[in-house]
Amino acid sequence: MRGTRPGSRTGRIDKRQAILDAAFTIFSRDGYHLAGVDAIATEAGVAKHTIYNHFGDKESLFREVIAALSDQALARNLAAVELLDGSGDLAAMLTETGLRLAECYCDERSEALRRLLRSASRPELLDIVRERAADRVNDALAARLAKLALAGRLVLDGDPAIAAEQFGALLTGALENRARLGTRKIPQAEQREVTVNAVETFLRAFGNHQ
Amino acid sequence: MRGTRPGSRTGRIDKRQAILDAAFTIFSRDGYHLAGVDAIATEAGVAKHTIYNHFGDKESLFREVIAALSDQALARNLAAVELLDGSGDLAAMLTETGLRLAECYCDERSEALRRLLRSASRPELLDIVRERAADRVNDALAARLAKLALAGRLVLDGDPAIAAEQFGALLTGALENRARLGTRKIPQAEQREVTVNAVETFLRAFGNHQ
Amino acid sequence: MRGTRPGSRTGRIDKRQAILDAAFTIFSRDGYHLAGVDAIATEAGVAKHTIYNHFGDKESLFREVIAALSDQALARNLAAVELLDGSGDLAAMLTETGLRLAECYCDERSEALRRLLRSASRPELLDIVRERAADRVNDALAARLAKLALAGRLVLDGDPAIAAEQFGALLTGALENRARLGTRKIPQAEQREVTVNAVETFLRAFGNHQ
Amino acid sequence: MRGTRPGSRTGRIDKRQAILDAAFTIFSRDGYHLAGVDAIATEAGVAKHTIYNHFGDKESLFREVIAALSDQALARNLAAVELLDGSGDLAAMLTETGLRLAECYCDERSEALRRLLRSASRPELLDIVRERAADRVNDALAARLAKLALAGRLVLDGDPAIAAEQFGALLTGALENRARLGTRKIPQAEQREVTVNAVETFLRAFGNHQ
DNA sequence: GATGAATGAGTATTCATTCAT
DNA sequence: GATGAATGAATACTCATTCAT
Numbered sequence: 001m002r003g004t005r006p007g008s009r010t011g012r013i014d015k016r017q018a019i020l021d022a023a024f025t026i027f028s029r030d031g032y033h034l035a036g037v038d039a040i041a042t043e044a045g046v047a048k049h050t051i052y053n054h055f056g057d058k059e060s061l062f063r064e065v066i067a068a069l070s071d072q073a074l075a076r077n078l079a080a081v082e083l084l085d086g087s088g089d090l091a092a093m094l095t096e097t098g099l100r101l102a103e104c105y106c107d108e109r110s111e112a113l114r115r116l117l118r119s120a121s122r123p124e125l126l127d128i129v130r131e132r133a134a135d136r137v138n139d140a141l142a143a144r145l146a147k148l149a150l151a152g153r154l155v156l157d158g159d160p161a162i163a164a165e166q167f168g169a170l171l172t173g174a175l176e177n178r179a180r181l182g183t184r185k186i187p188q189a190e191q192r193e194v195t196v197n198a199v200e201t202f203l204r205a206f207g208n209h210q
Numbered sequence: 211m212r213g214t215r216p217g218s219r220t221g222r223i224d225k226r227q228a229i230l231d232a233a234f235t236i237f238s239r240d241g242y243h244l245a246g247v248d249a250i251a252t253e254a255g256v257a258k259h260t261i262y263n264h265f266g267d268k269e270s271l272f273r274e275v276i277a278a279l280s281d282q283a284l285a286r287n288l289a290a291v292e293l294l295d296g297s298g299d300l301a302a303m304l305t306e307t308g309l310r311l312a313e314c315y316c317d318e319r320s321e322a323l324r325r326l327l328r329s330a331s332r333p334e335l336l337d338i339v340r341e342r343a344a345d346r347v348n349d350a351l352a353a354r355l356a357k358l359a360l361a362g363r364l365v366l367d368g369d370p371a372i373a374a375e376q377f378g379a380l381l382t383g384a385l386e387n388r389a390r391l392g393t394r395k396i397p398q399a400e401q402r403e404v405t406v407n408a409v410e411t412f413l414r415a416f417g418n419h420q
Numbered sequence: 421m422r423g424t425r426p427g428s429r430t431g432r433i434d435k436r437q438a439i440l441d442a443a444f445t446i447f448s449r450d451g452y453h454l455a456g457v458d459a460i461a462t463e464a465g466v467a468k469h470t471i472y473n474h475f476g477d478k479e480s481l482f483r484e485v486i487a488a489l490s491d492q493a494l495a496r497n498l499a500a501v502e503l504l505d506g507s508g509d510l511a512a513m514l515t516e517t518g519l520r521l522a523e524c525y526c527d528e529r530s531e532a533l534r535r536l537l538r539s540a541s542r543p544e545l546l547d548i549v550r551e552r553a554a555d556r557v558n559d560a561l562a563a564r565l566a567k568l569a570l571a572g573r574l575v576l577d578g579d580p581a582i583a584a585e586q587f588g589a590l591l592t593g594a595l596e597n598r599a600r601l602g603t604r605k606i607p608q609a610e611q612r613e614v615t616v617n618a619v620e621t622f623l624r625a626f627g628n629h630q
Numbered sequence: 631m632r633g634t635r636p637g638s639r640t641g642r643i644d645k646r647q648a649i650l651d652a653a654f655t656i657f658s659r660d661g662y663h664l665a666g667v668d669a670i671a672t673e674a675g676v677a678k679h680t681i682y683n684h685f686g687d688k689e690s691l692f693r694e695v696i697a698a699l700s701d702q703a704l705a706r707n708l709a710a711v712e713l714l715d716g717s718g719d720l721a722a723m724l725t726e727t728g729l730r731l732a733e734c735y736c737d738e739r740s741e742a743l744r745r746l747l748r749s750a751s752r753p754e755l756l757d758i759v760r761e762r763a764a765d766r767v768n769d770a771l772a773a774r775l776a777k778l779a780l781a782g783r784l785v786l787d788g789d790p791a792i793a794a795e796q797f798g799a800l801l802t803g804a805l806e807n808r809a810r811l812g813t814r815k816i817p818q819a820e821q822r823e824v825t826v827n828a829v830e831t832f833l834r835a836f837g838n839h840q
Numbered sequence: 841g842a843t844g845a846a847t848g849a850g851t852a853t854t855c856a857t858t859c860a861t
Numbered sequence: 862g863a864t865g866a867a868t869g870a871a872t873a874c875t876c877a878t879t880c881a882t
Contacts, residue, residue: 015841015842031243031331033241033243033244034243036875036876036877037876037877037878038875038876038877046842046843047842047843047844048843048844048877048878049842049843049844049878049879049880050841050842050843052877052878052879053841053842053843054841057877057878058876058877058878114391115328115331117391118325118328118329118391118392119328119329119331121241121325121329123390123393126390126391126393130390134387138387158407162407165384165387165407166380166383166384166407166408166411168383168387169379169380169381169382169383169384169387170376170379170380170383171379171383172379172383172386172387173376173378173379173380173381173382173383173384173386174375174376174379174383176382176383176386177344177348177375177378177379177382180333180336180340181324181327181328181336182328183333183336197368197372197375197376198376201376201415201416202415204414204415204416205411205412205414205415206411206414225866225867246850246851246852247851247852247853248850248851248852256867256868257867257868257869258852258853258868258869259853259854259855259867259868259869260866260867260868262852262853262854263865263866263867263868264866267852267853268852268853435862435863451663451751453661453663453664454663456854456855456856457855457856457857458854458855458856466863466864467863467864467865468856468857468864468865469857469858469859469863469864469865470862470863470864472856472857472858473862473863473864474862477856477857478855478856478857534811535748535751537811538745538748538749538811538812539748539749539751541661541745541749543810543813546810546811546813550810554807558807578827582827585804585807585827586800586803586804586827586828586831588803588807589799589800589801589802589803589804589807590796590799590800590803591799591803592799592803592806592807593796593798593799593800593801593802593803593804593806594795594796594799594803596802596803596806597764597768597795597798597799597802600753600756600760601744601747601748601756602748603753603756617788617792617795617796618796621796621835621836622835624834624835624836625831625832625834625835626831626834645845645846666871666872666873667872667873667874668871668872668873676846676847677846677847677848678847678848678873678874679846679847679848679874679875679876680845680846680847682873682874682875683844683845683846683847684845687873687874688873688874842882843881843882844880844881844882845879845880845881845882846878846879846880846881847877847878847879847880848876848877848878849875849876849877850874850875850876850877851873851874851875851876852872852873852874852875853871853872853873854870854871854872854873855869855870855871855872856868856869856870856871857867857868857869858866858867858868859865859866859867859868860864860865860866860867861863861864861865861866
């Protein structure tokens with residue numbers, strides 16, 4: 001008898017995942033407040049109450065969606081930063097990393113994450129993200145830049161964390177500004193333009209011009 | 211109901227303004243969706259329907275609040291940028307402007323404006339702000355930087371608009387990051403720190419070091 | 421000074437009539453409950469409160485509209501009945517009167533009157549109409565038929581009021597049925613068809629076939 | 631969905647039916663526009679939202695009430711018409727059918743149906759009724775009269791549908807007139823009087839007097 | 841664990857009407 | 862007499878959540 005019934009263990013897992021997927025879809029589309037549990041249940045193809053069985057309430061479900069998005073975003077960002085260890089051409093390396101970071105920033109899942117965090121306006125949720133993602137990316141980037149400074153390829157003078165912050169700011173500040181609070185999709189060519197500008201300015205400021 | 215005579219002509223104006231003030235208060239506190247027209251009416255000390263008499267519906271009221279905040283923000287930002295025309299010490303001047311811009315950015319009304327725009331997630335509202343504020347600040351800043359480049363005090367090489375964008379990004383990108391999506395208030399000392407860092411890096415990149 | 425001010429006596433009368441006209445328009449279009457005093461005021465080009473100055477409240481205004489429509493309808497119906505006094509061809513005379521009555525019944529103002537009475541579902545209003553119109557038409561018709569019976573041109577046997585009622589029923593019952601509760605406009609050809617049928621049947625029953 | 635077990639399953643049906651019953655009561659009493667969903671919920675002894683769970687919105691609920699009334703009215707009317715197939719006394723048979731039709735017409739549920747249709751003034755609703763009831767009664771009556779004509783008991787000469795229409799008109803036209811747009815309840819004696827008059831006139835016109 | 845039915849608090853909006861000028 | 866502003870009550874409808882099976 002075991003395993004034969006529909007809705008057995010894998011069924012449960014599938015339903016749980018289906019709910020999470022549906023929740024991401026609906027939350028992203030409508031924002032936290034306008035998203036209805038009904039709509040999520042319909043999208044997931046489950047009964048409304050099944051959501052409550054799995055997640056307790058709307059906010060907890062939202063938290064899980066956020067957490068999953070954060071983990072994904074962290075992984076993508078860290079992978080981008082880790083490109084900065086080679087010994088090849090510095091500008092090329094920075095550009096490559098910058099392009100990846102820009103791509104991460106513009107990725108629809110990252111955009112969704114930012115939009116969702118704002119739509120909920122619940123500060124507590126930010127802790128989830130901060131611990132999981134934001135800070136660790138900055139730290140990793142600072143570490144890489146410090147290594148490059150030790151190797152004499154950058155002239156940082158000050159805290160590498162500041163240089164890291166500014167490299168990030170040159171990228172995301174400009175992207176954010178051009179994204180019009182997330183309402184405009186930035187084409188890849190423009191991502192590249194912003195990145196090239198950022199790297200150029202960053203190297204004018206911190207490159208070793210000796 | 212403040213005013214001297216009950217129901218006099220000034221009473222009308224006062225009511226309208228009282229509604230706008232109350233709307234700002236409640237919208238800022240609760241976000242667009244959670245803010246109730248009831249709460250705004252109570253806060254303003256008027257009947258709920260008076261709000262509808264004046265503004266038609268919730269969204270129009272919201273739009274007027276946004277528009278007012280935009281106008282104020284534009285004025286503050288332009289004033290900051292206009293400090294950049296003197297012939298005094300360049301670093302001091304940039305720092306002064308940067309401090310003012312940072313202050314603008316961290317001003318609770320600007321924060322409220324950004325929070326509100328995001329809470330409504332209605333892209334059309336952004337047009338109001340873009341036309342009224344965002345673009346014009348960047349243009350003004352670019353113009354000032356171009357003048358400084360002509361005077362030989364900056365070495366831009368490229369489009370002054372990009373330098374302006376990057377000066378803004380160094381400021382607001384870092385501030386935004388530290389503000390944790392608006393959930394953390396940045397103390398003035400930290401605003402200064404960010405500004406000093408931004409100016410230092412900006413001048414390392416674009417200053418005339420000949 | 422007298423007569424020079426805008427809004428003098430004729431102005432008042434005009435406004436009153438404008439309100440009545442607008443009320444007819446809006447009430448007819450939307451029914452009693454859905455019609456808004458606001459809409460009437462706008463249509464009439466007066467301030468809402470002016471309506472209250474003239475008519476007291478919504479229901480009184482409605483009553484006046486009904487009364488006016490009733491008077492007009494009575495006049496039209498009586499004129500039709502009065503055609504029945506000649507000594508010409510009986511069938512032609514009945515048909516002529518029937519056509520006029522059918523036309524009255526299908527007239528948009530009569531339809532509006534019926535629709536309005538029903539939309540308000542306030543029985544008291546019917547008294548206005550009954551006294552002013554409905555009963556008197558039937559009485560007049562009965563009197564004419566009685567005269568025709570006395571002249572040997574009809575064979576009534578019973579109460580002429582019953583014959584009158586049935587002549588009316590053959591007309592309006594069929595028209596009402598075909599009008600689909602007022603949602604279908606009956607074309608003139610069909611009015612004629614109904615009338616011809618009614619007269620034919622009426623004469624088969626009450627004509628003098630000796 | 632309906633089941634035999636007490637408690638749960640039947641509870642659902644009961645609630646649904648209770649809502650329909652309450653809706654009929656309240657709609658009949660107040661008309662479509664003045665009837666409140668709140669009042670219906672209270673009358674039915676359910677939560678207001680349960681109504682929305684079952685019927686979606688006020689208009690859909692109204693439509694279901696109309697449909698149910700239409701079905702009932704059709705059944706009653708058809709049963710009356712079907713009495714017309716015997717071979718007994720023609721006048722007696724017509725009178726019996728007429729009485730039943732008059733009774734149907736004056737039945738409070740039929741009156742409610744007409745009142746409701748008018749109170750909503752939504753033409754689309756009429757289609758429900760027309761398809762379900764009105765036309766089919768006329769058709770059935772016409773068929774019976776045609777049969778009687780074939781049997782030589784009536785002399786129709788023309789379209790039996792017209793005779794059917796006129797028989798109906800003689801009944802309902804007179805009843806409608808006397809009902810004062812539904813505000814007056816017609817006593818049974820008066821229903822009989824109208825019917826007898828109608829049958830007499832109908833036979834004077836269409837009976838076989840050879 | 842999964843479901844369908846049911847709930848009560850809460851929403852924006854509309855209405856006829858009155859007040860003060 | 863005419864007006865614009867203001868009112869409070871009422872409305873249809875939505876929501877996240879719980880109950881009973």
